[in-house]
Amino acid sequence: xxxxxxxxxxxxxxxxxxxxxxxxxxxxxxxxxxxxxxxxxxxxxxxxxxxxxxxxxxxxxxxxxxxxxxxxxxxxxxxxxxxxxxxxxxxxxxxxxxxxxxxxxxxxxxxxxxxxxxxxxxxxxxxxxxxxxxxxxxxxxxxxxxxxxxxxxxxxxxxxxxxxxxxxxxxxxxxxxxxxxxxxxxxxxxxxxxxxxxxxxxxxxxxxxxxxxxxxxxxxxxxxxxxxxxxxxxxxxxxxxxxxxxxxxxxxxxxxxxxxxxxxxxxxxxxxxxxxxxxxxxxxxxxxxxxxxxxxx
Numbered sequence: 001x002x003x004x005x006x007x008x009x010x011x012x013x014x015x016x017x018x019x020x021x022x023x024x025x026x027x028x029x030x031x032x033x034x035x036x037x038x039x040x041x042x043x044x045x046x047x048x049x050x051x052x053x054x055x056x057x058x059x060x061x062x063x064x065x066x067x068x069x070x071x072x073x074x075x076x077x078x079x080x081x082x083x084x085x086x087x088x089x090x091x092x093x094x095x096x097x098x099x100x101x102x103x104x105x106x107x108x109x110x111x112x113x114x115x116x117x118x119x120x121x122x123x124x125x126x127x128x129x130x131x132x133x134x135x136x137x138x139x140x141x142x143x144x145x146x147x148x149x150x151x152x153x154x155x156x157x158x159x160x161x162x163x164x165x166x167x168x169x170x171x172x173x174x175x176x177x178x179x180x181x182x183x184x185x186x187x188x189x190x191x192x193x194x195x196x197x198x199x200x201x202x203x204x205x206x207x208x209x210x211x212x213x214x215x216x217x218x219x220x221x222x223x224x225x226x227x228x229x230x231x232x233x234x235x236x237x238x239x240x241x242x243x244x245x246x247x248x249x250x251x252x253x254x255x256x257x258x259x260x261x262x263x264x265x266x267x268x269x270x271x272x273x274x275x276x277x278x279x280x281x282x283x284x285x286x287x288x289x290x291x292x293x294x295x296x297x
Contacts, residue, residue, distance in 0.1 A: 008091035012111030015078040029107035085189035087205035104223040114205040117198040128158040128225025131165025139232035144172040151178025165231040185214035218243030233264040254289035
């Protein structure tokens with residue numbers, strides 16, 4: 001692993017220690033934004049407080065950044081633990097890091113994604129599926145059909161491995177011989193290894209579930225998919241609503257909402273999502289978002 005990749009890990013990961021406080025995505029974005037200004041005549045030498053204060057940091061923050069970067073022994077131990085669990089890090093500057101996430105989220109993309117499973121699935125065309133945990137029968141049928149059609153048409157299905165829409169689509173996809181990419185909000189190390197599934201996790205491979213992690217990973221799901229299909233959504237509440245509205249606002253991928261006549265679907269379509277029926281899934285490549293987007297006004 002190259003030095004800059006190790007630096008990203010040291011700055012953006014807890015390294016298995018809940019008391020360690022890495023930089024937030026916003027802080028990492030600020031550092032990356034400022035770092036281009038740094039002209040170092042000796043590129044191999046370590047950063048100093050003077051370098052960081054020259055970028056506009058106060059002494060306290062400069063010392064914090066340097067302290068994070070100094071924990072090479074902790075990082076090495078964590079990498080060995082990850083290897084034993086089948087987990088490998090993909091930093092934002094790693095060749096295997098998903099290009100779509102880096103391009104669409106920019107400096108707001110995760111500093112590191114931990115991966116377990118078949119990393120080669122990241123090279124396939126991808127369709128994302130999001131939706132509620134408690135599904136109506138018609139919405140469940142839509143989610144399952146998304147999974148089946150993804151498999152039949154050569155897409156990897158991207159989802160969040162949660163109860164409800166996620167697992168319905170994932171199970172249908174795998175039953176049809178397809179491939180699945182799960183962006184999980186719970187402990188990556190505990191996920192089973194199988195050749196047709198890739199599990200991804202922000203920050204660390206051993207962090208337990210949290211509501212904040214579940215909300216945060218939604219942007220990765222939406223950015224990974226070339227198109228995002230919404231099986232069901234609560235009206236103006238919940239992770240599916242939050243992630244989908246942010247996608248429409250920032251344009252990470254085209255959004256297609258199952259036409260279930262619900263208030264949530266109607267409002268998402270007024271904001272820029274395209275309504276679709278189950279029959280429209282027969283050619284996923286032909287799905288194109290409507291031109292109108294509320295956030296482009």
